[in-house]
Amino acid sequence: xxxxxxxxxxxxxxxxxxxxxxxxxxxxKRSAAELEEVAAAIRRxxxxxxxxxxxxxxxxxxxxxxxxxxxxxxxxxxxPERFGWDGGPVGLDLLFxxxxxxxxxxxxxxxxxxxxxxxxxxxxxxxxxxxxxxxLSSEKPFAELAEARVQGVPAKPVLIGPITWLxxxxxxxxxVELLALxxxxxxxxxxxxxxxxxxxxxxxxxxxxxxxxDRTPDDLAAVRRAYAAFAxxxxxxxxxxxxxxxxxxEAYPTLAALPVDGIGLDLSRRGRKNLDLxxxxxxxxxxxxxxxxxxxxxxxxxxxxxxxxxxxxxxxxVPAERLMVSTSCSLLxxxxxxxxxxxxxxxxxxxxxxxxxxxxxxxxxxxAINEGEAAVAEEFAANRAAIDSxxxxxxxxxxxxxxxxxxxxxxxDRRALPYAERSARQRERLALPxxxxxxxxSFPQTGEIRTxxxxxxxxxxxxxxxxxFLEGQIADVIARQEALGLDVLVHGEPERNDxxxxxxxxxxxxxxTHNGWxxxxxxxxxxxxxxxxxxxRPHPMTVRWARFAQSRTEKPVKGMLTGPVTxxxxxxxxxxxxxxxxxxxxxxxxxxxVADLDAAGIAVIQIDEPALREGLPLRFADQAExxxxxxxxxxxxxxxxxxxTQIQTHMCYxxxxxxxxxxxxxxxxxxxxxHARSGEELLEVFRTEGYDKGIGPGVYDxxxxxxxxxxxxxxxxxxxxxxxxxxxxxxxPDCGLKTRKPEEVWPALEHMVxxxxxxxx
Ligand code: GLN
Ligand code: ZN
Numbered sequence: 138x139x140x141x142x143x144x145x146x147x148x149x150x151x152x153x154x155x156x157x158x159x160x161x162x163x164x165x166k167r168s169a170a171e172l173e174e175v176a177a178a179i180r181r182x183x184x185x186x187x188x189x190x191x192x193x194x195x196x197x198x199x200x201x202x203x204x205x206x207x208x209x210x211x212x213x214x215x216x217p218e219r220f221g222w223d224g225g226p227v228g229l230d231l232l233f234x235x236x237x238x239x240x241x242x243x244x245x246x247x248x249x250x251x252x253x254x255x256x257x258x259x260x261x262x263x264x265x266x267x268x269x270x271x272x273l274s275s276e277k278p279f280a281e282l283a284e285a286r287v288q289g290v291p292a293k294p295v296l297i298g299p300i301t302w303l304x305x306x307x308x309x310x311x312x313v314e315l316l317a318l319x320x321x322x323x324x325x326x327x328x329x330x331x332x333x334x335x336x337x338x339x340x341x342x343x344x345x346x347x348x349x350x351d352r353t354p355d356d357l358a359a360v361r362r363a364y365a366a367f368a369x370x371x372x373x374x375x376x377x378x379x380x381x382x383x384x385x386x387e388a389y390p391t392l393a394a395l396p397v398d399g400i401g402l403d404l405s406r407r408g409r410k411n412l413d414l415x416x417x418x419x420x421x422x423x424x425x426x427x428x429x430x431x432x433x434x435x436x437x438x439x440x441x442x443x444x445x446x447x448x449x450x451x452x453x454x455v456p457a458e459r460l461m462v463s464t465s466c467s468l469l470x471x472x473x474x475x476x477x478x479x480x481x482x483x484x485x486x487x488x489x490x491x492x493x494x495x496x497x498x499x500x501x502x503x504x505a506i507n508e509g510e511a512a513v514a515e516e517f518a519a520n521r522a523a524i525d526s527x528x529x530x531x532x533x534x535x536x537x538x539x540x541x542x543x544x545x546x547x548x549x550d551r552r553a554l555p556y557a558e559r560s561a562r563q564r565e566r567l568a569l570p571x572x573x574x575x576x577x578x579s580f581p582q583t584g585e586i587r588t589x590x591x592x593x594x595x596x597x598x599x600x601x602x603x604x605x606f607l608e609g610q611i612a613d614v615i616a617r618q619e620a621l622g623l624d625v626l627v628h629g630e631p632e633r634n635d636x637x638x639x640x641x642x643x644x645x646x647x648x649x650t651h652n653g654w655x656x657x658x659x660x661x662x663x664x665x666x667x668x669x670x671x672x673x674r675p676h677p678m679t680v681r682w683a684r685f686a687q688s689r690t691e692k693p694v695k696g697m698l699t700g701p702v703t704x705x706x707x708x709x710x711x712x713x714x715x716x717x718x719x720x721x722x723x724x725x726x727x728x729x730x731v732a733d734l735d736a737a738g739i740a741v742i743q744i745d746e747p748a749l750r751e752g753l754p755l756r757f758a759d760q761a762e763x764x765x766x767x768x769x770x771x772x773x774x775x776x777x778x779x780x781x782t783q784i785q786t787h788m789c790y791x792x793x794x795x796x797x798x799x800x801x802x803x804x805x806x807x808x809x810x811x812h813a814r815s816g817e818e819l820l821e822v823f824r825t826e827g828y829d830k831g832i833g834p835g836v837y838d839x840x841x842x843x844x845x846x847x848x849x850x851x852x853x854x855x856x857x858x859x860x861x862x863x864x865x866x867x868x869x870p871d872c873g874l875k876t877r878k879p880e881e882v883w884p885a886l887e888h889m890v891x892x893x894x895x896x897x898x
Contacts, residue, residue: 158176188291194340204259210248213271213272235261237841256434258469265308273325273328293338295341296343300356319359334373335372339374341374343378348380349386377397379401400427404447405432420454426455428451436475440524441505462506469655471495487527549776577627577839578873580627611631615628615690628697644674645673680737698745702749744775750788750796810833829865831867832861833868847888
């Protein structure tokens, strides 16, 4: 009999219970016991949903209070020195200190946060040194296994695999290989696996998504060494090495030959090449295959007949007795349940599958394999109808935007003048001091703002009253920025719930959920829009607020837009046409907005592209093509501005060094980049490559509540000036400030302006 399983499930809670519990705990309003209670309830609920849907092997320890990479840091005892850990079990507060930084006497900056593969999830980066020792320092996986078993859950404990965990780390010094620590790490994993086996696990899943990236022969040798080491420890349990996010390429023969019991492969569209690998190299006899036929990365209904055909095609090599029907990756990246959505256009609802629906798809496919298609005839018929309705719907096509794209002139993505001439005009127009100070756009989204927005959404606050409220907020932050002496001001984005959603809501072709939350990092969630049809802009989106803000000050106020690539990468995107096509449609909408802001007299327009880098395909061979159209889309949007209007862009959470030429090709007049957490190597690249435009490397980290003082900020700025010429440098924080509290933001900005003054002098 084939088994139904998934690699992981969302964990923020169906109504984001975990978010509230965490934030309550951090604010000192909830006890640790209350937090643990909420967490346990979410786990119970998740497991019950999966069992009710017919999942045979239910992932356990995929849950996390913050991040599973961080949990693994705790598990193996890799707590960085600055947190003053003296061994022993890693407790809650130490865990959160690593994630968020700590205050008071033990003040220490947070660990680095970065993107998980090509998703919009962020993990905490292990900080490693060649001397790193590892000891088992957390009971979490064992406790959660025991908890699940008490509840009768057919538990499949999940760990991040040792290869992936190490390869995602950061080694100091850089020239030491991360995998040099493998031998030191393996005993802890061996111990953990032995304990899970002793705890009654039938299957243990080790996640190795790092195998979906280009891997060297040395990496693959390390994979073999690692998994050979577990053969004994696993005892009676079976090991499943689970990959995700695409095909495993050159790692396939290694993976297939491991002394483990099963391997999990992405067989969705993006991992389809795994099928060729199986065909080419065969599939080992006796090995189980977790066949990820249901796409865990998007929200579109699976074409069940096609998936069944795919699974049947595999059966020659993988008999049903060794088949698991699964999703292509953890369902962490999709919302919980489409049935809770009441306001989606009725026609598109059947096109959509969130986590709950994907469980049903997996279970239905498993039944089709085990009991024959007749047993699931009803489900298959409903599925066929949904697939056909999506394919033929006029909601998908807007002839006008298709025509406009087809007719675009070849130089549509070029600004009217080269940078040198633009910058001369901009200098004259803006008349800024050296080392100009600015921020990235948002100011704290206070309780007051959120309350007003919900009241407006609920109709309790009239549109006029809400507008007046927002104007008050904007006037207030403009006045504060003037008082602090910032040079280029922002309106603070109080009208925006989210930097992508805000635009999507005003564009055609997008749908929105009320409860479609997906975890971004820690307690932070986003509600990605769903792009189901052609994109157009029916009316200006931001001009009104930019104009109002500018009317309150003589200083330049930035128009603030989210770039096309970020809108694309942070949405669930239709998969019936190339992503590049959808992105060009969005670029045209932003271009029109740029032109309207420019015409309204806005002298600086920031087009944020924090997600440009994260759309980068994982495999080198696919990257140039993506970068080509991504850069083109940004330029298409930016070229809506006249030469004397300054285009800024902002990027964060990324390693930019490797895409430096593409960043330069954006041709933005000023680049504001996250920097505070990543050290001077990033800037070295800009210097050695000879970047000639404005650049603002963030002088402080906005992901931590710490308020940096003037000497610290002046030091950061001086460090930047040892690498970059002063006439190019801007002074700004790492990212937007909306998640911070006012009492953290205003003193920090005051110190920043003061530091800039000091260094200027
Ligand atoms: N302008 C946005 C803000 O300040 C940028 C956010 C981001 O880069 N993630 O909030
Ligand atoms: Zn940012």
